[in-house]
Amino acid sequence: MRRLISISILLLAVLLVLPGVLSAVGGGYWFRVTTTIGVFSILTMSANLITGTTGLMSLGHAGFYGIGAYTTALLATKLHWPFFLTLPVAGVVTAVFGILLALPTMRLIGIYFAVATLGLGEIIHVTLLNWVDFTRGPMGISAIPGISLDGLFSASDITNYYAVAIIALLAALVLGRLTHSYYGNALRAVREDDQCAASMGLNVVGLKIQSFAFACFFAGVAGGLWAHTTGYISPGDFRFSESILILAMMVVGGLGSIPGAVLGAVILLGLPEVLRPIGDYRMIVVGAVMFFSILFLPRGLLGETSVLSVVRRQFGLAWDRTLNLGWRQ
Amino acid sequence: MFDVFFVQQLVNGLSIGLIYALMAIGFTLIFGVLNVVNFAHGEVYMIGAFAGLLAITQLAPPLFAVILVALAFGALAGFGLERIAFRPFRRFRDEASLKSKAIREATLLSSLAVSIIVRELAEKIFGSNMQSIPQEYLLLKPIEIGPLSFANGQFLIFGLSIVMLGGLQWLLKHTRVGLSIRAVANNPMGAAYVGINTERTIIATFVIGSTLGAIAGLIVGLYQGAIFPAMGFAPGVKAFVAMVMGGLSSIGGAVVCALILGMAEAITTSFFAQGWGDLVAYLFLVITLVFFPTGLFGGGRERV
Amino acid sequence: MTPLLEIKSACRYFGGLHAVEDFSGHVKRGERVGLIGPNGAGKTTLFNLITCFTPLSSGAVFFDDTDISSLKAYRVARLGIARTFQNLRVMPNLSVFDNVSIGALGALGHSPFAALTKRANYANDIGRRTWDALEQTGLQDQASELAANLSYGKRKYLEIARALALSPRLLILDEPAAGLNDTETAQLAEFVLRLSGEGLSILLVEHDMNFVMSLCERVMVMASGRKIADGSPQEVSNDPVVLEAYLGSEEEAA
Numbered sequence: 001m002r003r004l005i006s007i008s009i010l011l012l013a014v015l016l017v018l019p020g021v022l023s024a025v026g027g028g029y030w031f032r033v034t035t036t037i038g039v040f041s042i043l044t045m046s047a048n049l050i051t052g053t054t055g056l057m058s059l060g061h062a063g064f065y066g067i068g069a070y071t072t073a074l075l076a077t078k079l080h081w082p083f084f085l086t087l088p089v090a091g092v093v094t095a096v097f098g099i100l101l102a103l104p105t106m107r108l109i110g111i112y113f114a115v116a117t118l119g120l121g122e123i124i125h126v127t128l129l130n131w132v133d134f135t136r137g138p139m140g141i142s143a144i145p146g147i148s149l150d151g152l153f154s155a156s157d158i159t160n161y162y163a164v165a166i167i168a169l170l171a172a173l174v175l176g177r178l179t180h181s182y183y184g185n186a187l188r189a190v191r192e193d194d195q196c197a198a199s200m201g202l203n204v205v206g207l208k209i210q211s212f213a214f215a216c217f218f219a220g221v222a223g224g225l226w227a228h229t230t231g232y233i234s235p236g237d238f239r240f241s242e243s244i245l246i247l248a249m250m251v252v253g254g255l256g257s258i259p260g261a262v263l264g265a266v267i268l269l270g271l272p273e274v275l276r277p278i279g280d281y282r283m284i285v286v287g288a289v290m291f292f293s294i295l296f297l298p299r300g301l302l303g304e305t306s307v308l309s310v311v312r313r314q315f316g317l318a319w320d321r322t323l324n325l326g327w328r329q
Numbered sequence: 330m331f332d333v334f335f336v337q338q339l340v341n342g343l344s345i346g347l348i349y350a351l352m353a354i355g356f357t358l359i360f361g362v363l364n365v366v367n368f369a370h371g372e373v374y375m376i377g378a379f380a381g382l383l384a385i386t387q388l389a390p391p392l393f394a395v396i397l398v399a400l401a402f403g404a405l406a407g408f409g410l411e412r413i414a415f416r417p418f419r420r421f422r423d424e425a426s427l428k429s430k431a432i433r434e435a436t437l438l439s440s441l442a443v444s445i446i447v448r449e450l451a452e453k454i455f456g457s458n459m460q461s462i463p464q465e466y467l468l469l470k471p472i473e474i475g476p477l478s479f480a481n482g483q484f485l486i487f488g489l490s491i492v493m494l495g496g497l498q499w500l501l502k503h504t505r506v507g508l509s510i511r512a513v514a515n516n517p518m519g520a521a522y523v524g525i526n527t528e529r530t531i532i533a534t535f536v537i538g539s540t541l542g543a544i545a546g547l548i549v550g551l552y553q554g555a556i557f558p559a560m561g562f563a564p565g566v567k568a569f570v571a572m573v574m575g576g577l578s579s580i581g582g583a584v585v586c587a588l589i590l591g592m593a594e595a596i597t598t599s600f601f602a603q604g605w606g607d608l609v610a611y612l613f614l615v616i617t618l619v620f621f622p623t624g625l626f627g628g629g630r631e632r633v
Numbered sequence: 634m635t636p637l638l639e640i641k642s643a644c645r646y647f648g649g650l651h652a653v654e655d656f657s658g659h660v661k662r663g664e665r666v667g668l669i670g671p672n673g674a675g676k677t678t679l680f681n682l683i684t685c686f687t688p689l690s691s692g693a694v695f696f697d698d699t700d701i702s703s704l705k706a707y708r709v710a711r712l713g714i715a716r717t718f719q720n721l722r723v724m725p726n727l728s729v730f731d732n733v734s735i736g737a738l739g740a741l742g743h744s745p746f747a748a749l750t751k752r753a754n755y756a757n758d759i760g761r762r763t764w765d766a767l768e769q770t771g772l773q774d775q776a777s778e779l780a781a782n783l784s785y786g787k788r789k790y791l792e793i794a795r796a797l798a799l800s801p802r803l804l805i806l807d808e809p810a811a812g813l814n815d816t817e818t819a820q821l822a823e824f825v826l827r828l829s830g831e832g833l834s835i836l837l838v839e840h841d842m843n844f845v846m847s848l849c850e851r852v853m854v855m856a857s858g859r860k861i862a863d864g865s866p867q868e869v870s871n872d873p874v875v876l877e878a879y880l881g882s883e884e885e886a887a
Contacts (some may be wrong), residue, residue, distance in 0.1 A: 057434060104619040111366050111433055114619055115569065119614040122566070126611065130604040174749060182738055182759050183748035185727070189735045192724035199684055201710035201739020201799055210745050240562070244441060251438060281453065287445030294438050295417055 014165050031157035034227050037269045038164035039222050042171045044249040044261035046218035051247070052256030053179050054211040055191025057114040060121025061246050064216045064301065066128055066238030068094040068223025073141040073233055074134075082148045083163070087224040087323050094220025095213045102212045109194065121243055128235040132272075147228050160229040167225060171218050176258050178214060187211055188256075241283065248290040250269025254299055332581035337478070338599045339592055344483045344552075346591020347490040352568035353575070353583040354497060355538030361514035361578045362534045365436045369410055370542055370567025371445035375451065375558060376406045377543025378550035382460055389463070396489075396544060403543020407535040414443040415535075416528075444561075451558035460556045467554050482552030489548065493541060494584065501580075506533050514578065563607060567594075570614040574621070635698055636661045637834050638714075638803055643682055643692035645675075645858075652678040654858040655692075660803060665825070665835045666847040667866075670855035671879055676838045677719055679855070680805055683836075684869050685709045693870060696803070709737055715801035717792040719808045719838075725781035729772055732780050732791055736798030737762035766798040770824075776865065786817050790824075797828075806837040810844045822848050846870065854878065 022030045047061045054091050068090040075081040075089060101123075105116040128135050135141070146155025147163045178184060189197040198204045249268050253260025268289060272282045281329050352374060359367045380396045380402035390398075418435045470481045501507035509530040512520040521527050549564070550556035571590050575582025590613060598606040636659035645653040653675045660666045669675050681687040683694055685706045687748070693702045701709050715736065724732050737759045747755045767773045770790040775783060780791060789809060796804055810818045822844055829835055839845045845852060846866040854862040854869055857877035863871050869875055 057437070070333055105615065109616055111437055112573075115366070115573070116618045118566070119570075119611040119618075123608060123611045123615070126604065126608045130608075160861075177748050177751070178745055180750035182734060182756060183743050183745055185731050185734050186738045186743040188727060188731070189724060189738075192726060193722050195686070196718065196722040196724070197735065198706040199686065199716055200735045200795060201707050202735065202743065203705075203707050207743070214745065224332065241445075244445060247438070248442070270448055281449070283449040284446050284453070289441035291446070292415075292450045294435055294442065314403065326796055 004319075011169070012155070014169060015162075016058075018165075019161055021311070022161070023158075028157055031161050032229075033270070033273050035157070035160050035164045037265050038168045039226050039229070040246065040249065040265040041262040042164075042168050042222040042225070042270055043246050044253070044265050045168075045171055045175050045258050046215040046222070047246050048250050048256060048258065048261050049175055049178060049187075049211050049215045051250060051265065052254075053184060053187045053191065053322075054208060056109075056117075056208060056212075057111070057186075057247075058117045058215075059114050059240070059243050059247065060117035060124070061215075061219055062238045062240065062242035063121035063124030064094050064098055064219040065223040065226070065242070065247055066124055066235070067097050069227040069233045070128060070223070071220065072224035072227040073144045076228070077131050077141060080145075082149070083145075083224075086228070087167070087221050090224035091217040094223065095217040098216025098219075099209060099213050102216075103209065106208050118240065118243075121240060125235055125238055125240070127300025128238065135235070138235060139299040140232060141227075143231040144227050144231045144233070147233060151265070164225055164229065167221060172258055172262075175214070175218065178211075179256070179258065189228055198306075245316055247285055248286050251290055252293045252297075334599070336596045340479065340483065340590035342595025343588060344486045344591070345595065346588035347486055348545045348549050349564060349567050349571050349591055350584040350587035351490055351493060351541045352564055353571040353587045354494075354580055355542045356568050356572045357575070357580050357583045358510065358534050358538040360572065362517075362531055363415065363436075365415065365433050366440070366569070367410070367415075367535075368437060368440040368565075369414060369447065369564075370538070370568065371561025372447040373403060373406045373410065373539045373542040373561070374445045374546035374549075374564060375448065375561040377403045377546035378556045378560060379451065379455065379460075380543070381547035382462065382556050382613075385463055396547065399543045399547040400540050403540040403546075406540025406543065407537075408532060410440070410443065410539065411532050411535040414439045415531075430437060448558050448561070454543065455558060457558055459554075462551065462554055462556060467551060478554065482548065486548055486552065489544065493544070495543070496539070497580070500537070506530070506537075510534050510537075563610075566614070567610040568617060570610050570617070573614065574617045616622045634662070635695075637664075637697060638683065638836070639695040640679075640683065641693045641695070643679070643694060644690045645678055645682055645687060646690045651858050653682060655856070656855070656860050658853050658860060658863065660834050660836050662802075663829065663832055663834055664851065665829050665849045666837070667849035667852040668836065668838045668855060669840070669842070669845055669852060669869075674855040675858040676855055677807060678714065678858075680807055680838065683709075683805065684714055705854040707739065710799060710801075713800070714805060715796035715799040715803070716805040717789075717796055717807055717809065719811070721785075721788050721792060723780045723783075723788050724793050724797075725779065727780055728776070729778050729780055729783065729791055730767070730776040731800050733766050733772075733794045734759055734763045736766065740799045762798050762800070766794040769797055769828075770794040786813055789813070789821070793824075801833070801836035803834045803836060806835065806839075808840065810839055810841045818844055842870075862885055 019031075022034060027283070043065055047058055050056050050061075050171060052056045070084040071090040071093045075086045076083070081089075101120050102117075105113060105120070107115055115176070129137055131137070147159050148155040153159050179187070185201050186197070186207055189200070189202055190204050194204045197207075223238075245268065249260060249264030250265055251264070253262070254266030268286055272285060352370065355370055355373070359365065359370075377399040381399040384390060384395050384398040388394075415436050418439060467482075472479050472481055472484070499507075501511060509520065509525045510533060511532045512523070512525055513527055513534075517527055520530070529546060545564070546561065550560065567590055568587065571587035572583045574586035574590070575584070593613070594606045594609045597609045611619065638660040640656055640658045641655045643653055644651070656675075656679060668679070670676055678687065682689055685694075685701060685708075689702050693700055695701065696709070696712055696714060699712070701712065701714075704712075724735070740762065741755065742757055752796070752868055764773065764776075770793055772787065772790055772794055775787065780788065783791060793804075793806070806825070808868050810821055813821060818841060825835060825837075825848060837845075838847070849866060851864065852862075852866050852869045853860055854872075854875050861878055862872045862875045864872075
């Protein structure tokens with residue numbers, strides 16, 4: 001029952017209240033800001049699965065996001081595929097690339113993995129930038145068709161909003177189930193002590209690869225959404241600094257926390273928009289917020305919590321820890 | 330087989346490699362002492378270049394003085410960096426936490442955050458474009474030797490790097506500071522027990538490493554005629570690659586690998602478009618981590 | 634019937650160091666075997682070889698007649714060898730319950746698709762196993778506590794609970810009594826005896842001789858990587874070779 005209430009509050013907020021408020025404050029621009037926040041929420045939630053839950057710090061997430069975006073853009077412009085095909089294909093292609101690229105680095109731990117993913121992310125960026133015949137290089141790909149379905153809805157800011165919102169909710173659902181379940185416990189065991197996890201019968205490499213694959217899938221879908229909603233992508237959108245932005249969102253919101261990921265995206269993308277004078281100093285704000293949250297809030301704003309528990313807590317439905325041991329699936 | 334073009338490229342690669350080496354030493358020293366990766370090292374390189382540039386545009390002193398200015402600013406930057414991005418996270422003094430995983434990841438993120446802030450501040454102040462450098466300071470005067478043509482900057486790079494590498498060796502082997510650095514790198518607790526001031530040694534390490542980085546930044550800026558806020562990122566990554574390839578805590582290994590990396594890059598760019606040159610470093614990085622996790626020259630290391 | 638665990642001339646070299654050399658030994662079904670030896674004798678290395686944490690340099694290890702020498706550590710665990718660690722390796726940021734569920738996950742497998750489709754039976758099985766292991770070790774009241782908040786003694790039981798959740802056939806304990814006081818050690822001995830009564834085979838390393846002598850049916854002694862004695866506690870404690878290994882020979886002592 002509580003579960004049902006929390007879910008309906010969440011859906012109501014995302015699907016009715018938020019778009020209502022956005023159109024009330026003047027639509028267009030704010031819808032685009034919210035769409036960007038939505039895309040980055042998906043990215044941060046997905047990166048969180050690798051970094052927060054499985055404990056592998058990834059500094060190359062923007063690269064995988066770029067693979068998804070370019071896959072979508074090329075499929076949509078060259079082959080004229082509709083969005084309901086490009087998005088899942090982008091996800092799958094990115095996941096496959098993610099696995100292939102990350103397979104050799106799975107043995108690495110800690111900073112070595114972090115730096116290896118930095119290398120992978122930059123390899124992807126350099127390739128996008130220089131493989132001019134395929135990606136059009138620094139010119140980028142423009143005139144990517146928006147999200148539309150003949151006879152039902154056409155490309156507009158509101159369509160974009162709903163597409164991003166629905167996919168973000170789906171991502172939260174899938175990633176939430178992966179994180180807040182016994183499977184999530186297995187991933188956390190890998191994070192806490194991989195050797196010990198192996199001696200308890202967990203297939204550590206398998207778990208790492210699976211979490212990487214799921215994370216890359218959603219990064220790819222987020223890239224696809226970005227391509228469809230903005231209509232133009234260039235390699236500059238998928239640089240190292242974007243990986244850092246994603247990392248900062250995760251750190252601020254709380255590593256391993258799905259609502260934290262969304263909150264991080266809202267803070268780091270929303271604040272500069274709302275507080276205009278800060279807008280110019282966006283990356284400085286990102287750096288400063290990241291620095292101070294590592295220093296003062298090592299667990300981030302929300303720690304390792306699930307979406308529903310945050311909603312529940314807000315409505316005073318305090319939850320008894322002992323009743324919630326184990327995962328009801 | 331004597332191909333002038335090829336030799337030329339090798340020499341260019343060697344001079345770039347020496348620059349990477351100067352930066353890699355900074356990384357290696359800091360990694361040796363604290364087992365952390367200093368992501369803001371590239372920004373120290375940039376600060377060195379900008380400090381030199383400011384000195385040039387404001388005072389127009391002789392090149393020697395410009396280098397001294399970069400040196401001073403590099404030392405200052407190293408000191409500040411340690412204070413801001415590393416010291417606050419060393420809350421516990423015992424060895425386990427001094428080199429613990431949590432501290433490594435926290436300082437990885439904090440130095441990353443500081444590097445973003447510094448770079449973006451520089452962009453706000455100076456703009457993100459390349460700065461114009463007065464002609465007479467550019468180290469691009471051609472010097473012909475037989476069929477080969479070098480820039481005077483290359484000689485400066487060779488000379489200065491060799492002086493600094495030699496100086497560093499002397500410092501590490503024959504001075505108190507150098508001995509303390511080596512002691513702390515070996516065993517921080519042991520060093521503390523025999524009366525070495527670990528905190529001061531850590532600061533000294535940052536100062537020395539950053540000085541080398543800042544001078545590298547200045548010379549490269551003048552040699553390539555390119556001084557801009559984001560200039561530190563690529564050399565930073567490459568120096569890191571050299572450190573990993575060299576086996577993380579071996580200065581000699583890092584220098585050799587930096588030279589290999591510089592030459593590999595020069596050769597690649599002579600066969601492919603300029604943009605692919607960066608790919609070499611990243612490929613080296615991933616390949617080294619995957620296939621030679623203890624560095625190209627072996628050497629013990631904890632689990633990667 | 635062949636023994637449950639059989640080690641056949643296992644060797645492990647680290648560079649020039651012969652950590653374990655030509656070690657043969659076995660553990661029968663339901664047996665309690667102690668492994669003792671001076672510090673640096675290679676006991677923990679031997680454990681790492683049995684659990685395939687460290688690969689063998691040569692030799693072989695058989696578990697229940699299967700050669701496990703070349704298996705991955707997690708496969709060995711799933712076959713039924715569970716271990717605890719010398720320096721406790723509980724996961725401090727997870728609750729006691731979640732810590733123990735790791736063992737159950739190892740035994741029942743972990744699939745992302747089970748989590749996505751919410752397979753209820755699977756979750757119930759893991760939950761039940763975890764509670765069983767918690768009740769066996771008396772940790773059920775602290776189940777929601779963070780592992781970091783447990784006392785040292787309780788953490789030892791937590792490690793054992795996690796190993797038990799794997800439903801192992803052989804339990805390997807690395808210095809279980811280290812750091813415990815006499816009462817706690819006695820309780821632990823009683824607990825291990827009870828586990829053994831339920832049919833679990835036990836192999837343990839321990840420096841507390843009283844603990845080993847009162848608990849184990851058989852004792853193997855290691856020194857400098859080699860097995861120097863193997864027999865009942867009485868036989869071993871009267872063996873001059875063993876005494877020499879522990880106390881040093883006359884000349885060295887002088």
